Amino acid sequence: MEDFKFLFKVVLVGNAGVGKTCLVRRFTQGLFPPGQGATIGVDFMIKTVEVDNEKVKLQIWDTAGQERFRSITQSYYRSAHALILVYDISCQPTFDCLPDWLREIEEYASSKVLRILVGNKIDREDREIPTFVGEDFAARHNMYFLETSAKEAENVEKLFMKIAEDLMQQARNKDLSRYECSTTNITARTSSVNDSSCCSKLT
Amino acid sequence: MTDLEEMQKELDKIKLQEEQLFEEMKHFVNQRSYVDAKIKVLSKVLPTLKSLKVETQDLVNTIHNIAESAEGISNKVRTLDCARNRVDECQQRVADLIDVGLCSEGVQTAILNEDYEKGAGHVHRFLSMDQSLLKQSATDIENVSSVLKAVGTLQDAAGQLRTIVQHKFDEAVRLEDLASVERFFKIFPLLDMHDEGIRKFCNYLCDKLRDTADKNLQTALNAPVTDKRHHVKFADTLTLLFEGLARIVDIHQPLVETYYGPGRLMSVVSFLQKECDTQVKLIIMEFQKHRQLQKKINQISEVAKMSSSSSFSKLDKLDPKELDILIQEITIMHFRMELYIKFIRRKVLADIEISVLISEERNNQILQLDKLINASDLSRRKHDLLSLYLQLEQYFMEESVSKAVGIDSTETAQQTSSMVDDTFFIIRKCIRRAISSGSLDGICAVINIACAVLENDFCGILRGRLKQGYPSGYLDLTQAYNVLQTSIQHGRLQPSDTEQIRTAFLIALNNADASTEYVETLCDSALGDVKKAIPNMNTNEHGKLESCLSGLSSVIINLKDVMEYGMQQLRVSVIKPRISPWVDSFLNINHQLNDDELSEYEAGESFVQTLIMNLDSLLSSFKDSLTSANYDGLIKILIGEVTARFEKVIFKSAFNRLGGLVLDKEVRSLSGYLTSATTWSVRDKFTRLSQIATILNLEKVTEITDYWGNHDGALTWRLTPTEVRTIMGLRIDFKQEDIQRLKL
Ligand SMILES: Nc1nc2c(ncn2[C@@H]2O[C@H](COP(=O)(O)OP(=O)(O)OP(=O)(O)O)[C@@H](O)[C@H]2O)c(=O)[nH]1
Ligand SMILES: [Mg+2]
Numbered sequence: 001m002e003d004f005k006f007l008f009k010v011v012l013v014g015n016a017g018v019g020k021t022c023l024v025r026r027f028t029q030g031l032f033p034p035g036q037g038a039t040i041g042v043d044f045m046i047k048t049v050e051v052d053n054e055k056v057k058l059q060i061w062d063t064a065g066q067e068r069f070r071s072i073t074q075s076y077y078r079s080a081h082a083l084i085l086v087y088d089i090s091c092q093p094t095f096d097c098l099p100d101w102l103r104e105i106e107e108y109a110s111s112k113v114l115r116i117l118v119g120n121k122i123d124r125e126d127r128e129i130p131t132f133v134g135e136d137f138a139a140r141h142n143m144y145f146l147e148t149s150a151k152e153a154e155n156v157e158k159l160f161m162k163i164a165e166d167l168m169q170q171a172r173n174k175d176l177s178r179y180e181c182s183t184t185n186i187t188a189r190t191s192s193v194n195d196s197s198c199c200s201k202l203t
Numbered sequence: 204m205t206d207l208e209e210m211q212k213e214l215d216k217i218k219l220q221e222e223q224l225f226e227e228m229k230h231f232v233n234q235r236s237y238v239d240a241k242i243k244v245l246s247k248v249l250p251t252l253k254s255l256k257v258e259t260q261d262l263v264n265t266i267h268n269i270a271e272s273a274e275g276i277s278n279k280v281r282t283l284d285c286a287r288n289r290v291d292e293c294q295q296r297v298a299d300l301i302d303v304g305l306c307s308e309g310v311q312t313a314i315l316n317e318d319y320e321k322g323a324g325h326v327h328r329f330l331s332m333d334q335s336l337l338k339q340s341a342t343d344i345e346n347v348s349s350v351l352k353a354v355g356t357l358q359d360a361a362g363q364l365r366t367i368v369q370h371k372f373d374e375a376v377r378l379e380d381l382a383s384v385e386r387f388f389k390i391f392p393l394l395d396m397h398d399e400g401i402r403k404f405c406n407y408l409c410d411k412l413r414d415t416a417d418k419n420l421q422t423a424l425n426a427p428v429t430d431k432r433h434h435v436k437f438a439d440t441l442t443l444l445f446e447g448l449a450r451i452v453d454i455h456q457p458l459v460e461t462y463y464g465p466g467r468l469m470s471v472v473s474f475l476q477k478e479c480d481t482q483v484k485l486i487i488m489e490f491q492k493h494r495q496l497q498k499k500i501n502q503i504s505e506v507a508k509m510s511s512s513s514s515f516s517k518l519d520k521l522d523p524k525e526l527d528i529l530i531q532e533i534t535i536m537h538f539r540m541e542l543y544i545k546f547i548r549r550k551v552l553a554d555i556e557i558s559v560l561i562s563e564e565r566n567n568q569i570l571q572l573d574k575l576i577n578a579s580d581l582s583r584r585k586h587d588l589l590s591l592y593l594q595l596e597q598y599f600m601e602e603s604v605s606k607a608v609g610i611d612s613t614e615t616a617q618q619t620s621s622m623v624d625d626t627f628f629i630i631r632k633c634i635r636r637a638i639s640s641g642s643l644d645g646i647c648a649v650i651n652i653a654c655a656v657l658e659n660d661f662c663g664i665l666r667g668r669l670k671q672g673y674p675s676g677y678l679d680l681t682q683a684y685n686v687l688q689t690s691i692q693h694g695r696l697q698p699s700d701t702e703q704i705r706t707a708f709l710i711a712l713n714n715a716d717a718s719t720e721y722v723e724t725l726c727d728s729a730l731g732d733v734k735k736a737i738p739n740m741n742t743n744e745h746g747k748l749e750s751c752l753s754g755l756s757s758v759i760i761n762l763k764d765v766m767e768y769g770m771q772q773l774r775v776s777v778i779k780p781r782i783s784p785w786v787d788s789f790l791n792i793n794h795q796l797n798d799d800e801l802s803e804y805e806a807g808e809s810f811v812q813t814l815i816m817n818l819d820s821l822l823s824s825f826k827d828s829l830t831s832a833n834y835d836g837l838i839k840i841l842i843g844e845v846t847a848r849f850e851k852v853i854f855k856s857a858f859n860r861l862g863g864l865v866l867d868k869e870v871r872s873l874s875g876y877l878t879s880a881t882t883w884s885v886r887d888k889f890t891r892l893s894q895i896a897t898i899l900n901l902e903k904v905t906e907i908t909d910y911w912g913n914h915d916g917a918l919t920w921r922l923t924p925t926e927v928r929t930i931m932g933l934r935i936d937f938k939q940e941d942i943q944r945l946k947l
Binding site: 009037040041042043044045046059068069070071072075076078079 | 573574577583586587589590593594597644645647648651652654655743746747750754
């Protein structure tokens with residue numbers, strides 16, 4: 001039980017153009033892509049990080065914000081361990097849509113999913129959403145809150161590391177209770193997630 | 204050196220030195236003759252060397268001279284080259300001037316003779332000349348006016364020809380004179396009208412395309428319901444459109460490449476794409492109207508709202524069967540779009556490959572191509588169609604599975620019921636259909652949906668059935684009777700229903716087991732099918748697919764949970780209540796036997812024989828009705844219960860030597876029986892019990908050291924030292940102080 005790897009699925013959602021793809025690319029590849037086109041369907045990236053000397057594999061699903069891809073992207077909510085809901089601090093409409101996104105999350109995601117609200121593009125001069133407004137919204141909906149800039153690499157690393165640490169903590173607690181109460185230890189052929197088990201182990 | 208002896212020693216030393224010196228001298232003398240010989244040879248060579256030096260100096264001088272003259276020659280060659288280039292240029296200019304004259308003379312005649320190819324040829328020759336140079340040459344020579352005049356004529360002719368060719372082209376289009384259309388299409392590039400030519404020609408092609416597409420759509424709309432392709436007629440129409448487009452590209456690409464040069468396909472395609480978008484839009488609009496898509500989508504979202512507010516009224520629910528054909532048509536349409544886009548991309552890429560040599564520019568053009576494709580209405584409609592497909596497919600899957608569960612039935616002597624086969628048939632069908640759409644995102648989404656249906660709906664149903672419990676019949680008779688009574692009073696249950704509930708329970712358990720295999724097969728076959736359908740997946744796409752598939756295969760964990768849940772039910776309601784009295788009868792038996800009692804006990808039916816008989820009849824009542832994995836699970840639980848209970852009663856008994864002997868034998872035969880009852884090894888489960896029996900079967904207390912300790916004969920103990928002492932204490936003939944004295 002000591003040296004298992006954790007695998008977590010992180011799904012990014014939010015309006016088109018708020019910078020989801022840029023955040024992911026900044027984190028996984030350390031760059032800010034010029035002329036980033038709109039995402040089609042879902043993109044998939046993996047990055048392994050280390051938390052407390054444990055390897056943690058983050059499987060990052062970058063969904064398209066455009067409405068027409070909704071039926072594709074919705075199908076990924078259910079197995080997500082963490083959902084990052086992104087808006088653009090310089091674009092009021094992307095903030096106004098947050099309740100709609102929350103409704104989607106309620107409907108499709110697991111109730112235990114870790115939810116994070118991210119206000120992106122803080123490098124921009126033309127801010128429309130003050131920090132406290134985002135903070136307040138997050139607090140009211142039981143979410144973590146962070147402001148980032150994919151362009152200036154601000155808080156991006158912190159965002160994903162925080163998620164990895166939290167999920168790891170959750171998984172450890174879960175694992176303890178699971179091993180205490182159940183007598184049989186079922187090992188799956190392939191690891192993955194479902195509602196009842198928050199993390200999967202790759203032994 | 205007073206001492207003689209010392210003097211003698213000194214003398215010896217000196218003698219030795221003398222000898223050595225002598226040796227060395229001899230050596231030198233020997234060498235002398237060799238050195239002499241060498242000197243002789245060298246003195247002979249000396250004069251030669253002198254002459255060599257002189258000659259070398261000569262050679263150096265010569266080389267120097269040659270180098271100088273070479274330098275001179277190459278200078279001259281350079282000058283010569285330069286001169287020749289000038290002559291060439293001059294000739295070119297002369298040729299140009301002559302051609303200008305000839306062309307200007309020829310061009311008018313050609314135009315008059317309506318020989319536009321020839322006329323355009325002259326203009327092309329003229330246009331290929333360096334215009335500024337031409338003017339300069341004209342001023343250099345005496346006959347300025349005639350050259351300028353010729354240039355003027357040619358410029359006029361070019362303008363004239365441009366107008367004529369455009370006009371003639373338009374006329375040919377109007378008259379549907381295909382030969383003339385092609386004729387003038389080929390002339391445009393001669394007049395430096397590449398873009399114009401392509402634009403006009405593409406417009407012409409688009410017109411033709413529109414006519415055919417119109418006709419095709421009308422035919423489709425007028426097709427009677429009885430037509431055997433009525434159910435896919437819109438997909439067929441779309442297919443015809445794309446085939447037409449592909450044919451146009453295939454036929455005209457060589458023409459364009461020959462007369463306009465490579466690198467023009469992108470602009471051809473972007474013209475065609477506009478018409479393609481228009482036609483696709485028309486077809487899809489008719490499709491949506493005639494297949495009543497909006498209504499269906501509304502009905503579906505109605506149902507979704509109903510079930511989420513959990514008020515189950517039977518409103519006008521859409522039969523999934525009705526959607527089946529429609530969904531198929533949508534996947535065909537989507538696949539065709541995907542195929543066409545891939546075709547266009549491949550064609551244009553090949554054209555870019557041969558026409559653009561600088562890799563940076565090439566990447567730029569590829570980017571532009573992708574932008575063109577992604578921004579096209581066709582792409583947008585393709586995405587919309589996929590979204591529509593997913594909504595319908597999800598509904599189809601959920602409703603079909605719920606129907607399959609609703610009409611669940613079991614054939615006699617079957618271990619599983621129809622819902623398993625049916626459910627996995629449906630899911631496999633949906634996944635295959637997704638694969639046939641050609642979209643990886645679509646495939647992944649359907650796999651995700653399947654995963655949700657299996658985990659939430661399907662496993663939920665199985666778990667629900669197991670929750671009903673397994674009515675245990677004999678032992679909890681009173682309790683079962685009470686349940687039955689109240690149920691009968693409420694008109695819910697007929698007496699024979701107990702049997703039915705039992706069967707239903709076991710079948711649910713078997714269904715879960717059978718489903719694990721189905722899931723595994725489903726994942727494997729899906730992976731293979733996708734690889735075949737989309738052969739060139741990159742690692743990222745591969746990862747995406749595998750991740751979704753691993754989500755699907757994790758349904759197995761859920762199924763195993765369900766099975767475990769059922770097994771625990773069986774343990775509590777069947778195994779435990781029956782095993783306890785059987786094993787407890789051990790307490791009624793005398794374990795302190797003398798020889799006579801021993802033979803008497805062995806002659807009769809022993810405890811273990813009765814126990815095995817009971818276990819056997821219990822197991823055989825399940826053997827045929829459980830799958831082998833479930834049966835093994837049952838035995839595992841049974842063994843756990845038997846051994847635990849057995850341990851308990853042993854600790855409550857007291858043994859003498861023969862009593863211990865009998866116990867050891869009985870434990871062996873019990874373990875033997877249960878080992879033979881199952882395919883996997885159960886020895887492990889018996890280790891503690893066997894070790895207890897071994898201890899109770901010892902001759903004397905100290906014999907334990909044969910088994911305990913750090914030597915070859917020692918056992919790997921599952922008992923603690925305290926337990927060992929307690930067990931030894933069960934032997935009435937073992938003295939407590941002997942036991943305490945043991946070092947364990
Ligand atoms: N100034 C600034 N611009 C950003 C930042 N992040 C993203 N952008 C820009 O915002 C635009 C959209 O970024 P994307 O990452 O493609 O947005 P997205 O959320 O992935 O959009 P969809 O894929 O359509 O859902 C791009 O032009 C980026 O350059 C940021 O932190 N600062
Ligand atoms: Mg994106």
